Amino acid sequence: MKRMLSKRSAALAAVAWMIAVAVLGLLFACVRQAPDQPLQVDFQRSITSGGFVREYWVHLPPTYTQSSNLHPLILCLHGSGGSGEGMKHYSGMDSAADEYDAIVVYPTAYGGNWAEGIEARPDGMGVDDVAFVRDLLSLLREELHLDSTRIYAVGFSQGASFAHRLVVDLPGIFQAYATVSASISHAVAQRYQTPAPVPFS
Numbered sequence: 001m002k003r004m005l006s007k008r009s010a011a012l013a014a015v016a017w018m019i020a021v022a023v024l025g026l027l028f029a030c031v032r033q034a035p036d037q038p039l040q041v042d043f044q045r046s047i048t049s050g051g052f053v054r055e056y057w058v059h060l061p062p063t064y065t066q067s068s069n070l071h072p073l074i075l076c077l078h079g080s081g082g083s084g085e086g087m088k089h090y091s092g093m094d095s096a097a098d099e100y101d102a103i104v105v106y107p108t109a110y111g112g113n114w115a116e117g118i119e120a121r122p123d124g125m126g127v128d129d130v131a132f133v134r135d136l137l138s139l140l141r142e143e144l145h146l147d148s149t150r151i152y153a154v155g156f157s158q159g160a161s162f163a164h165r166l167v168v169d170l171p172g173i174f175q176a177y178a179t180v181s182a183s184i185s186h187a188v189a190q191r192y193q194t195p196a197p198v199p200f201s
Contacts, residue, residue, distance in 0.1 A: 023133070042094075047139055049132040056136060057084045059094045063101050072102040072150035073140065075133070075166075075174075077114065077159030079181075084108040093154070103146055107136060109159075116161035117188040124149070130164065130169045137173065145175040153177040164188055167198050174198060 004060035041062065046055045064071060074097055084106035088094065097104045115129040140146055153174050155163035160179030165188045168175050176198060184192075 016184045022053050042088075047136055050126070050128045050136040052110055052127060052132075054107065054110065054132050054136070055084060056105055057087065057088050058140075058144075059097065059104040059106075060144075061101045061103065064103070066145075068145055070145050070147035072100065072152065073144075073146045074102050074104045075137075075151070075153045075163075076104055076106050077153065077155035077162055078106070078109070079155075080114075082109075082156075082159070083111045083112070084191030087156070087159070091156070094198055103140075103144060105136070105140065105143050106124075107133065109162075114162035115159050115165075116158055116185065118163045118185040130166065133166055134170060134173075150175055155182070156181050161185060161188075168192050 041060050041064075042057065044055065044057050046053050048054070061071065074093065076084075076087055076091060076093050078084060085108070088104075088106045093104050093106075109129065110127045110132075111125070115123045115127055116198050137151065141148060153163040153166055153176055154177065155161070157180070160182030161184065163179050164182075164184040167177055168188050168191050
């Protein structure tokens with residue numbers, strides 16, 4: 001009888017061990033799959049550039065995960081007196097970008113005005129907006145799955161003028177850009193010497 005109980009106990013212990021191993025395997029599988037879960041779609045962040053704290057909003061496409069493929073990025077620039085958050089809400093760019101699995105970034109100009117090359121206000125305050133965008137893109141390359149060969153800029157009004165300046169002063173960064181309600185300044189146009197033509201609309 002004792003031998004039978006001993007064998008039965010050993011069998012139960014073996015079954016319990018196998019169940020424990022199976023449960024642990026499922027738990028580890030869940031941990032490995034966790035990075036593939038969709039992330040927060042919209043969030044606000046800040047970065048220090050040139051001694052100034054600069055804010056920006058990010059919109060991720062619904063398909064974005066921590067292990068997803070590389071995504072194109074659209075830099076969306078607000079007009080004079082606006083903000084990245086405001087541009088996000090009224091531009092409709094989020095839904096348009098989702099169709100192409102693109103990331104959208106909405107930076108905010110310091111004091112509401114970009115150093116677009118026409119007015120001297122931001123530059124006179126020591127604000128280097130071109131350096132800010134360069135720093136921001138470097139940070140985003142480290143933090144997000146973005147395709148550096150597919151970075152685009154769009155802008156409205158003063159943000160559109162600043163988009164012209166970015167393409168000139170950061171050659172080779174933007175694949176294409178589009179502007180609304182603005183033209184390129186004479187000073188920026190004189191410096192237009194990009195390595196290759198940049199599609200513009």
